[in-house]
Amino acid sequence: MFNGIPGLVFLMNLSATLLLALGMSMDAFAVSIGKGAALHKPKFREALRTGLIFGCIEAITPLVGWVLGMLASKLVMEWNHWIAFGLLLFLGVRMLAEGIRGNTDEETAPAQRHGFWLLATTAVATSLDAMAVGVGLAFLNVNIWLTALTIGCATFTMTTLGMMIGRFIGPLLGKRAEILGGLVLIAIGCEILYSHYYG
Known part of the structure; x- marks a missing residue:
């Protein structure tokens, strides 16, 4: 999808960029x-706090991938799925x-918020596919800043929405x-892993 003229035309289209951003935000939403x-x-x-953490990291990772792609690095494409899986x-x-331990401890007060590093680690794990996309974008004539910002905003919106759905x-x-x-x-x-090998 990301190689050659068809991929270039696809990504230059604003609606395609929005669809790309929405697709990148689905893991974070879930x-x-x-x-x-x-x-x-x-x-x-x-x-909002969770959405901001996820959105910022999701916006940064395609930029990192783009830089790596400009340096012709193949490591991200070869290992990103295993890192995310791990x-x-x-x-x-x-x-x-x-969760299992909590079921045996009825007096434990329910958590009111997640720690920053737990959220950041989870966000990194779900955003490594965006880094791989950034590697591909390095070989196309696209506005990487606009694309990364769109991905970040979509992730912020979907993560915030997902948190509120989880509330209910x-x-x-x-x-x-x-x-x-x-x-x-x-x-x-x-x-x-399945998508990488069989998708």
Whole structure:
């Protein structure tokens, strides 16, 4: 898709850029629903904070990929799926363990917010596909700043929305919400590997 004249025409189109940005934000959207469900009725301010962290990182990663692409680096394309899978698997197993442990501790107060580094690590894991896209964009005549900004804004919007959806799902799931969130992270990691080899 990203090589040759057809790819250039495709990416030069504004609507195509918006579709690209929306596609890049879907992983973050799915993760944010689980994050919102795992918290105890997160406030809109927390949803905005999460959206800002994810949006900024998602905007930066295609720029990093673009720079690497300009340097003709192939490492990102060869290893990004394994790095993303490893990070998501680690975070997913961690959430599963905390969810199961929480089920045996009724006196544990529900969390009100996620730590910055946990959110940042999750955001990096879900944005490595955007870095790979940035590598491809380096070989096309596109405005990388506008594309990265569009991806970041789309991710900010979808992550904030996902957190608020999770706010309403969380009370229905109770303590199972964190387990579900962990399973979602693991599933996204597996999907990244599957898409790379069979997509």
